Amino acid sequence: MAMQLENIIEKYNKDKTRLMDILIDVQSEEGYISEDAIKKIAGELDISLADVKQTMSFYHFFSDKPTGKYTVYLNDSVVAYMMGRQKVKEAFEKETGIKFGEVTPDGLIGLFDTSCIGMNDQEPAALINGKVFTDLTPFRVKEIIQDIRDGKNIEEMYRSDLGEGENRNELVRSVVRNNIRRIGPVLSKDYIPGRVIKEKLTSMTPEEVIHEIKKSNIRGRGGAGFPTGLKWEFCRKAKGEKKYIFCNADEGEPGTFKDRVILTERPKLLFEGMVIAGYAVGATEGIVYIRYEYMYLKKYLESILQGARDRNLLGKNIGGIEGFNFDIRLQFGAGAYVCGEESALIESAEGKRGEPRDRPPFPVEKGYLDQPTVVNNVETLCSAVKILLNGGEWYTTLGTANSTGTKVLSISGDCRYPGVYEVEWGFSVKDILEMTGADQEDVQAVQVGGPSGTLIGPKEFNRLLCYHDLATGGSLIIIGKQHNLLKDIVTNFTQFFINESCGSCSTCRNITFQMKEKLEKILDGKGIEKDIDDLVEWGKILKVSRCGLGQTSANPIVTSIRNFRHLYDELVAGDKDFESEFDLSEAVKASCDATGRIPVLN
Amino acid sequence: MSKPIVATTSLAGCFGCHMSLLDIDERILDLIELVEFNKSPIDDIKTFTKQCDIGLIEGGCCNSENIHVLKDFRKHCKILVSLGECAIMGGLPALRNGIAIKECLDEAYLNGPTVRDNDKQIVPNDDELPMLLDKVYPCHEIVKIDYYLPGCPPRADLIWNALVALVTGDEMKLPYEVIKFD
Numbered sequence: 001m002a003m004q005l006e007n008i009i010e011k012y013n014k015d016k017t018r019l020m021d022i023l024i025d026v027q028s029e030e031g032y033i034s035e036d037a038i039k040k041i042a043g044e045l046d047i048s049l050a051d052v053k054q055t056m057s058f059y060h061f062f063s064d065k066p067t068g069k070y071t072v073y074l075n076d077s078v079v080a081y082m083m084g085r086q087k088v089k090e091a092f093e094k095e096t097g098i099k100f101g102e103v104t105p106d107g108l109i110g111l112f113d114t115s116c117i118g119m120n121d122q123e124p125a126a127l128i129n130g131k132v133f134t135d136l137t138p139f140r141v142k143e144i145i146q147d148i149r150d151g152k153n154i155e156e157m158y159r160s161d162l163g164e165g166e167n168r169n170e171l172v173r174s175v176v177r178n179n180i181r182r183i184g185p186v187l188s189k190d191y192i193p194g195r196v197i198k199e200k201l202t203s204m205t206p207e208e209v210i211h212e213i214k215k216s217n218i219r220g221r222g223g224a225g226f227p228t229g230l231k232w233e234f235c236r237k238a239k240g241e242k243k244y245i246f247c248n249a250d251e252g253e254p255g256t257f258k259d260r261v262i263l264t265e266r267p268k269l270l271f272e273g274m275v276i277a278g279y280a281v282g283a284t285e286g287i288v289y290i291r292y293e294y295m296y297l298k299k300y301l302e303s304i305l306q307g308a309r310d311r312n313l314l315g316k317n318i319g320g321i322e323g324f325n326f327d328i329r330l331q332f333g334a335g336a337y338v339c340g341e342e343s344a345l346i347e348s349a350e351g352k353r354g355e356p357r358d359r360p361p362f363p364v365e366k367g368y369l370d371q372p373t374v375v376n377n378v379e380t381l382c383s384a385v386k387i388l389l390n391g392g393e394w395y396t397t398l399g400t401a402n403s404t405g406t407k408v409l410s411i412s413g414d415c416r417y418p419g420v421y422e423v424e425w426g427f428s429v430k431d432i433l434e435m436t437g438a439d440q441e442d443v444q445a446v447q448v449g450g451p452s453g454t455l456i457g458p459k460e461f462n463r464l465l466c467y468h469d470l471a472t473g474g475s476l477i478i479i480g481k482q483h484n485l486l487k488d489i490v491t492n493f494t495q496f497f498i499n500e501s502c503g504s505c506s507t508c509r510n511i512t513f514q515m516k517e518k519l520e521k522i523l524d525g526k527g528i529e530k531d532i533d534d535l536v537e538w539g540k541i542l543k544v545s546r547c548g549l550g551q552t553s554a555n556p557i558v559t560s561i562r563n564f565r566h567l568y569d570e571l572v573a574g575d576k577d578f579e580s581e582f583d584l585s586e587a588v589k590a591s592c593d594a595t596g597r598i599p600v601l602n
Numbered sequence: 603m604s605k606p607i608v609a610t611t612s613l614a615g616c617f618g619c620h621m622s623l624l625d626i627d628e629r630i631l632d633l634i635e636l637v638e639f640n641k642s643p644i645d646d647i648k649t650f651t652k653q654c655d656i657g658l659i660e661g662g663c664c665n666s667e668n669i670h671v672l673k674d675f676r677k678h679c680k681i682l683v684s685l686g687e688c689a690i691m692g693g694l695p696a697l698r699n700g701i702a703i704k705e706c707l708d709e710a711y712l713n714g715p716t717v718r719d720n721d722k723q724i725v726p727n728d729d730e731l732p733m734l735l736d737k738v739y740p741c742h743e744i745v746k747i748d749y750y751l752p753g754c755p756p757r758a759d760l761i762w763n764a765l766v767a768l769v770t771g772d773e774m775k776l777p778y779e780v781i782k783f784d
Contacts, residue, residue, distance in 0.1 A: 514691070
């Protein structure tokens, strides 16, 4: 053990900014991170114990206790529940004899909940020792637990064939399915790796590249929608010793899984996009920050990177461009939604807690290791390749005037064909429902943009997906009438934000929690009209939080009040203007008992 | 028309919010032109002498006296405002909410490292003392609260803007700078 740990620390040159990688490797080798390991790491990296512990305690895939020889992380997102998660969970508990959050006494199996793992189109799903198991049923759970007891290895536990496409790749071997339902410039197979580098980049100056990207009007695809060309230009002009291109592949928004599909099927396109961005801004290093849940793609992606190096599409003098050196490495996260926020992502990649930074300065001025850094979404970088190939002008012919190009959507929930759809901006929600084979009579709501987005009802189904109407990072969850919108959907989303808050701002840490309690008070039939108004007002206070997570964490409640007010009104009783659950005699009982006093209650 | 009447109190707070109120500096002269104060530590009026228009509450409720005062404020004020983190969310005092009350008392009076000269092992229990509540409650869980001013403490400008808005009936100015925390 000591030897292995030493090797791991050596592998990363005792570099404290690689603490995440070290912890990930130790967790994977040992199944947990012991007190001894923490001491050793702190000593070797010359940082304090607290430095190691604060990073470690931030990410939920790190554990200070053994998590079982087989560690099961069962997704607890909304769609998992819609697809029968409760029964699957009960089956796991019944078959193992333990509750979630526990490990069997013999140390064989650990059961844990986890936030959305990016498999919404094949739920309920779980990660078992890092490998994905999809379409779980109580029957499958019985088989899996039996297989574990029989000592089978993970792959022997698959019962279905491997997924399509690169999921069958020898280095992936996963049962995950791509479910690509509609293709466009990003997902199209019509792509020759390296062509843009060799045929276009070689004859363009960095400024010309930025000009072309600006001409296309493409905006960031992560959700915030910042103009990509402008971001690159800011970074190019920023002063720094070294510049970095980050690809944000930390898609953690429940219901989003398009980056998983792009990483599986079009990684070369993505890496080429990073090379282009690197050329444009003058960066020499690219880092793909990938969520831990997609660790099963690691070896495959590393082999693709090696292939690109072998073909001079990465490395020194790329594509024969004298002096253009650029290489890419992978950086895995360890389970934290907030790391999808660009400054939190950078903090995490530096080996720290994924807490968002104060801005300004923005990452383009002071990002990774305080150097100018571009952080782009997976899809944005992929689109950049096609923009250079076909021209910025061509790109503006796709989509709408203000929202050019295409968007890769992750669609799940109550529809016939959940999966990944690449559409031009400007599709209406109604189009989407028709396209995915949802029974429109039976749809009561659509969650656009995940929990941080908007919950809309049928009256708004003619709204358009674009930056000036319904902006979205790409997650659409279709919700049928059989579900209780407030109990099943809104409560789960709010709990998600409570779980994923980094805890830095008091607003996000506290108010979201209190809003959930108030929502539950209403659901228990103890609410009053004022409670609903309070929820709306408290939601506004959250806007002062430092990052997007905190600022949008009231959205499930606030947008459902806006669009489904009648569901709340039905639950609040009469015309009382205040209802306190406080009981003085109950509240003073403990202290009076402790001091031997007789309560005086008038 | 008579001037609007304001009352203020500090429950389980540190008086920081009242200090912040005084931070409106020379505008305090405008304020006393604008309003009349009744029960408040500012003028040291201990009990309500008349019905008031606005009550500013600093601090949450940690004992039976806080509950009594807060309910008294609700009775005497048309509008109640939770002023600051403690009134709104319990604040620092609410850190004890995860710990049983007996454990808190034992630590404070019997076992704590700074406990001296308590040979008789007494935990204060005089009937004159307010009874501690099992946890610290935010004000809105006890009585109806009409408005909330966040901050620890809320900035003087925020308090000033709110008071002026309440008195004049104009919409309140809420620039981002006034309610951001860092």
